[in-house]
Amino acid sequence: MAYKKSRFAGTWYPGSGAECVRSMKSFDEEIDLSSLLDEAPERDAGRPFYGGVVPHAGWYFSGKTAFSVFRGIDLLSRSWKERPDLFFLFGMHLPPRGPNYLFMDEGFETPVGRLEVNREATELMAGRFQFVEMSTRDTVSDNTTELQFPFIRHLFPESEIVLLGVSPDERALRIGEAAFETALALQKKACFIGSTDLTHYGPNYGFTPRGIGSESVQWVKEENDREIVDVFLRARPDQVIDKALSAHNACCPGAAAAAIAAVKKGGADRGILIDYTTSYDRHPDSSFVGYAGVLY
Numbered sequence: 001m002a003y004k005k006s007r008f009a010g011t012w013y014p015g016s017g018a019e020c021v022r023s024m025k026s027f028d029e030e031i032d033l034s035s036l037l038d039e040a041p042e043r044d045a046g047r048p049f050y051g052g053v054v055p056h057a058g059w060y061f062s063g064k065t066a067f068s069v070f071r072g073i074d075l076l077s078r079s080w081k082e083r084p085d086l087f088f089l090f091g092m093h094l095p096p097r098g099p100n101y102l103f104m105d106e107g108f109e110t111p112v113g114r115l116e117v118n119r120e121a122t123e124l125m126a127g128r129f130q131f132v133e134m135s136t137r138d139t140v141s142d143n144t145t146e147l148q149f150p151f152i153r154h155l156f157p158e159s160e161i162v163l164l165g166v167s168p169d170e171r172a173l174r175i176g177e178a179a180f181e182t183a184l185a186l187q188k189k190a191c192f193i194g195s196t197d198l199t200h201y202g203p204n205y206g207f208t209p210r211g212i213g214s215e216s217v218q219w220v221k222e223e224n225d226r227e228i229v230d231v232f233l234r235a236r237p238d239q240v241i242d243k244a245l246s247a248h249n250a251c252c253p254g255a256a257a258a259a260i261a262a263v264k265k266g267g268a269d270r271g272i273l274i275d276y277t278t279s280y281d282r283h284p285d286s287s288f289v290g291y292a293g294v295l296y
């Protein structure tokens with residue numbers, strides 16, 4: 001069997017299982033999900049599903065934000081006794097109208113254990129769209145999805161995964177809806193996760209519409225990032241891509257749009273903002289990135 005080896009373990013996130021678990025315990029101590037059960041809408045037990053938007057910088061910068069979404073899903077699914085057994089993970093930095101990608105091998109190596117691909121769901125998705133098929137032989141490094149693997153494997157050890165790279169165009173919505181339909185057809189308790197960071201601001205990214213300094217940080221947090229987060233929270237996948245491409249406030253809007261389209265297909269009409277931060281909060285600099293964790 002072929003399992004893709006980790007490329008970012010030991011650099012972007014810890015390289016050993018024990019270190020990963022320690023980091024996740026540390027994140028758990030920092031986050032407060034005490035009001036989540038009160039905020040969450042009632043779930044239709046006949047079609048249980050979950051979703052989220054998570055960031056994908058190194059764990060030092062955005063690990064807590066990403067983990068908070070998975071931990072929120074863990075908390076809700078335990079309360080409702082409806083544990084997810086299949087994750088559709090959407091990611092990759094792709095241009096509009098470019099190819100979409102689908103991982104077709106057995107699974108992934110993570111520091112906390114192997115993460116298995118659900119072959120049946122993967123093949124059903126492959127039959128509905130034209131994808132470039134990925135395998136363990138690929139040399140492309142993709143931080144957008146790999147940084148989520150330990151969270152999924154640790155919190156949901158029995159779950160399997162379908163991994164997709166989604167371009168930011170109208171196909172993303174159809175792919176997300178098809179993912180929901182696939183989970184429904186297979187009678188899976190599914191979770192749909194879109195991986196994207198938010199505004200990349202500063203000279204390192206060639207984007208400085210508000211100059212350099214504290215005013216630029218305030219603008220990113222209170223205006224530019226807030227605009228795209230509001231679209232996430234209103235569960236409007238049709239607006240995600242246009243807003244991101246015009247305002248430069250999401251680097252993988254196709255992935256986010258696909259995940260939101262999936263949960264919207266199931267009836268979700270709003271999200272919950274679990275966490276928001278920026279790399280500036282950890283390491284003040286003229287160039288920085290925003291991160292949001294949204295749960296559906």
